[in-house]
Amino acid sequence: MMKYRTEHTNTVSAEYGKEQGNPFLEALPELLGKAEFVERMKSEIHFPYDLPERSPQERRNYLTELTTWFQPMDYMYNLYDMLYRAMSATYQTKTVVESVRQLNEIYMDFRTGRERTLNYSTQAYSGAVLGVPGIGKTSTIQRCLSTMPQVIIHTKYQDKQFYTKQINYLVVECPSDCSVKTLAFNILSAIDRAIGSEYFTQAGSLKSISSSALTTRLKIICMNHHIGLIVIDEIQNAIQTAARNKQTRPLIKFLVELTNETSTGICFCGTLEAEELFMKQEHLKRRTRGLRLLPMKFDMTYRKFISSLWEYQATLQKAELTEKLMKQIYDLSAGIPAYIVKIVQEAQAQAILSGREKITYESIKQAVSYLGIEVPKVYSRGGTSISDFTVQEIEFETIGVDDMDGSEIEIECSVVEESKVITLPVVLEAKQTEETVIQPQEESETLTESTTEPVKRFYASKRGRKHRERDKADLVSIWKQNESAEYLIQTLGTYQMIERRCY
Template sequence: MSKYPTGHTVGAVYNGNSGNPYLAAMPDMLSPEQFLQAVASYPPIPHDLAKMSSEERRGLLPSLSSIYVPMPFQYAIYDTLYRAIATTYRTADVVDSTRAINAYYCGRDTNYATQADSGSILGVPGCGKTATIRRCLSTMPQVIDHVEYQGQPCYCKQVLWLHVECPSDCSVKTLGFSVMAALDRAIGSHYLESTQGLRSASASAIAVQTKILFTNHHVGLLVVDEIQNAVLTARKNRQEKPLLRYLVELTNETMTSIYFVGTPLAEELFTAQEHLKRRTRGIRLAPFRPDGVYLDFVRKIWPYQYTAQAAPLTTSIGNKLYDCSGGIPAYVIKIFAEAQAQALLIGCSSINEKVIQRAVDLLAIKVPRTYAAGTHISDFEIGMDPPAPPLEQEEVPRQYANKRGRKAAQRDDGDLLMAYNKSIDLEAHLKENGYLEADYHG
């Protein structure tokens, strides 16, 4: 049974007698079974579907976007984020936090014996990074209210996590304002409104204000999504360094764990500087392999067919869907939904390979031929640590459900290529098959 009821804000419940209220109030870690049950989402299928018109059936198709099939890689991400939050509260207790706030106001440096956690979760667009991050965080309360701890007053709002997007302009001020807005939404404060007078302030002033708020509200984890924006901006005006320096300082001085989420494009930025390599290690997601895990995913979405008749999931259709989607979950669902829409529009009773291709052509989906190195979402196993990604980025070929290319021609034993491939005595082979003529001169 969960320590806290489902909700955004909960009253603190303490475990143990560690002397650290923020660590003692942490929610219990969910088991794999509890987590997968908590994040699964299967919208109901209307009982009167058979009586619905084509227009009504097409109106049901957007519900497919709310399907969320639980998989082991999602629990690996949940485990990573949970441990990152716990690390934050193991590095700073109440006294350290108070001293840190005073140090910020006095302009002195803070000094901790240990560092908070930091890392990154990168993956091919459509693998479900952001959706998984949001569902992982939703399994924990965002705010814990403290009133009393061990018989002493302890009035504060502990913010377990904040989720923001990396600003497209790579601006420290923009990110600072985004963080304040996220904090306001979490605890109902008005920090962003109160900083209207700081609009003309320097980026460093906004950064200091953000650090104070993080320490004051004991923020456990900051997730910065769409971090590849920093790379795109860096290519234009080389402004990524101030933003990353600010985030590194935020981790060092507030002891808040930080995780970056984005596409493999961000790897270019992380590997460019040695100190970022260490701070940005983490899970790298690649699409499904054409295997049993992929087929299990398709089987779970296959009942959501709103056409007049349900098409059976044949090997041919499964392979066609994989080839067109590249094994990317978001593309699988998008193609599945659009194929049904096209079938309903043209009066086809059910989806088939031809309708699937029509949907792909209409959506102009072109999956890449290669993907950045990473761990395929088929390869995660609950109860085991995810395989470590390669140290250096490399390209891996796309894998197909159907083998490509022409079939090898059947050759007889006397063929020269057969002799060459078998590495046999060529002269003897030619004589044996009558290909060699001897010219005798008496």
């Protein structure tokens, strides 16, 4: 049974599995499987059954619910797995003793100014998730993190009093004029919202506080509450402001020190504009590796997305989603999910307003014009399309097959999600008589069917030459008519395609 199943708030009481000396790591919730992750992430909307009988004003109002519709994709589970492992890596070596020792080192440096000797913990996780605007980075990260509690309250561990508040994650957004001080204040504000403290008010009352003193105060607070991961959203704002004010070096130093000296994981989130600065600095380059997300391709992922969205029509006449219409919407949106939802929503509103009461290509073009959507035809190639992520959960089970002599042969079979068939080689160890493997007839037929079934390719490009009609004298056509050597030789002789030699 999974922990924290019955909780509906962001703050929970700690539950431990085996108490092995690391309460922060042991209190983390379990990593979800793909099926349960999809169930928690998806957000469906329900139009009323009598929607056609409602007035045009009411039906247009129901269209606003499309903004709350959310469909999980495979890349989202990859992102969830990355965020969970980032938190887990923070607590991997952070025992109570290590935390106190690390806190004392920073406190002594703050009070005396002496040089620190960093002899604790390993380096925390540091990475970045960059992508095209509208692809769903922020909403996906927020939904991924919402599947686990934000704050865990510890009161007792190993029969001893142990009171502390563990903050698993924080999400901080950079304002347009972000500086080192502003970013530090935003992190303090996020901590206050999570646990109800007043760190922001206390720091703000010190009008003459320097950036270095504020940074040190923030490091101590991060370690006091054992923050596992800080997600810094819209990081391109901080980078652009720092470059404009020629403060790039202090910003980079602040981010690097926050990661190294607190062992708190950092995940940067933003557009691909931030990649330029990340690539210029070598020590920042290795700390910002991660996902680079590009729009959907015109493949099965896009078809599933648009088909699911197409079911929510508030017009009186239901339009059919044809292949041509799918291609037109893709060309106008470039495969960006946010644009696709906006286009379908506004196209229905325009159809209702005009009285046509049906989605057409004209209403879609009009919606794109009103929304001012202009997308480039080609995006940066230094990334991965969200269509290229594939997550498959494979469960292995052992099946016993009785041999003729009564011995049992073990065969490993796999069950794959989403009806994606993967053919695995089956190896049978049995006694051979006259170079023939003896098998029961029913089992042999079953194994033959499972191993000869072709692999389904949903989104891969079909390779090879195009199929064409073959001539009746073609060797492949002759062989397919009757797969026997005698018939092949006889037919080749009929067409005078065989040469006989006498020796």
